[in-house]
Amino acid sequence: MAKRKELIFNLGSAHISAGLFSLEDAVTLQEFYHQDLQPENGSEEEWLMLLEETLLEFTKKNRLSGKARFILPGSLVLSKTIRVPKVEESKKRKIVEYELSQKLPFPIKDLTWDFSVIDDDGIEEEILSFAIKPEIAHRLSKIIFSSGCTPTHFIPAAILDHEAIHATPSTEDLECMFLNVGAKSTNIIFKNKTGFLVRTINLGGNALTEIISEQLAINFSKSEQLKLQYLSGNNPLNQDDPNQAKLLSALQTFLNKFAQELSRAIVTYKRLKKGRTPQAMYVSGRCIKVQGLLNTLSNSQRLPVNYFNPYDLFSLDVEKFSDEILAELPYSISESAGLASKLAAETNIDYGLNLLPRKKIKEIESRKKLPWYALTCLFFCLLPLPYLLNTSDNVQNLKIQISQKSKEIQKIESQLKKNQKNNNYLIDLQKLNLLSADFLINVCKSTNQTASVQEFLNSLQSVIDDPINENTWIDSVDFYIQKNPANSLSSHAKQDNQRVRISGRYIVKIESSDLPLNDDQKRLALIDSNGRKQESLTNSISNIKQVSKVFNKVFSTEGKGDLYNRQFTHFEFDLGLDLLR
Secondary structure: OOOOEEEEEEEEEEEEEEEEEEEEOOOOEEEEEEEEEEOOOOOHHHHHHHHHHHHHHHHHHOOOOOOEEEEEOOHHHHEEEEEEEEOOOHHHHHHHHHHHHHHOOOOOHOOOEEEEEEEOOOOOEEEEEEOOOOOHHHHHHHHHHHHHHHEEEEEHHHHHHHHHHHHHHHHHOOEEEEEEOOOOOOOEEEOOOEEEEEEEEEEEEHHHHHHHHHHOOHHHHHHHHHHHHHOOOOHHHHHHHHOOHHHHHHHHHHHHHHHHHHHHHHHHHHHOOOOOOEEEOOOOOOOHOOHHHHHHHHHHOOOOOOOHHHHHOOOOOHHOHHHHHHHHHHOOHHHHHHHHHHHOOOOOOOOOOOOOOOHHHHHHHHHHOOOHHHHHHHHHHHHHHHHHHHHHHHHHHHHHHHHHHHHHHHHHHHHHHHHHHHHHHHHHHHHHHHHHHHHHHHHHHHHHHHHHHHHHHHHHHHHHOHHHOOOOOEEEEEEOOOOOOOOOOOOHHHHHEEEEEEEEEEEEOOOOOOOOOHHHHHHHHHHHHHHHHHHHHHHHHHHHOOOOEEEEEEEEEOOOOOOOOOOOEEEEEEEEEEEOO
């Protein structure tokens, strides 16, 4: 029997993760991938655009495809808890729809919604409902389909945080509170023996980034970098940093606001559920790393704070995962682990609550039936076959027509061969024209190169006549072709095969001086004047239009030259020419 596997994506406000779980016997995490989104605090449309760009790259890079369940962030979902009379299952949805229409700030017909029963006392049922804008759900579906995956469920993250804490053995008989602190929102789950309450507050790590941005008057991206660098417990603040006071002030403002929101949520819980103050607090989420957050929560609520341990819900082979993934898992996988645990515990592999639009679900179901539709079409296409087989007369007529057409084709082919023979002369003439054209092109190139050589000599003469290079004369100008090595195929080797070697001499003069010079002073003056002369001559020759490269240059002050006695220097240049310039 094949192992039952589930691919679960968690679409967070600031990250994407995907886990492949095996649900046979025990829940096992076989693969896990994670990628951060670019920091942003914009609208839902901006987040969707960023998700579309990132998800395609994410699935392609990690080779993820096929059916998958998708977890939606709390910032996209509207949640509401209501109580309705207990009725038959067939009437329950209508009753819930009516009650929700009285409580939601938007018309229920304009939302995609679903619900789950969280408490039943035999007379009334407590309903936890979630809703999402249909345009967002359809846009998400389109993005996911384009990435190569097929969504089967859209499940709110908040309900899965409850599944995670509910499946944890250490909290079975404990009245506790679970916080999952995200980028844009925080899911708060209150759990007791009789039921649970879910609250989502629109306050997360991005709120601290916004406060830093306002305090320091910098953009959101730079504020996020400062938060991660100095307020995540990794690097201490520099005491000499002028922004230290502002960062600490922003952090304290955020901590106070978070503690107030949490206290308000506890009061609401005690009022609605008539429960006691929670005995313990469990925390998860990537934003619990904010410096001082856990201490503030513990002190304000007078509760011990425990890190949620996801490894109570699944097992994994540590050697298969990198250190980076193992460090990220405890903060990012609570919702995915909660869903996997729920699916493993249920005999029915479906998960009831689903915000995927029903129209999309029907489309997916229709795709499953496509092979059957194809077979049906094929069957109907083959129905006329017996009739066609019985029309032998028509077949015989077709054979006769084919024979006639074959004869006509043979006649046409014979005529075509004659025409081809007649065309051979034209083909030979065309080849001759091509050869003539190549010859004329080569003649034109030779003509151009001759003119270019003349232009080079004129430029060389003008350089020698230049006042800067006066008292210079050329003894020889030798043009030659430098043959390339047999194994040299580079373009540079082919361009530099046209060479010229120029040799000559120039007189070195000492600048006039009122003071008499001794031998050492005269020698130094000659060396200095010779250096300027070398530089001027080299620059002048190098700047000639046809000179592509200076392969070698030699200045002889002794031997061929005599700088210190007769005050002249011998020079020799080996130049590469580009005569097509």
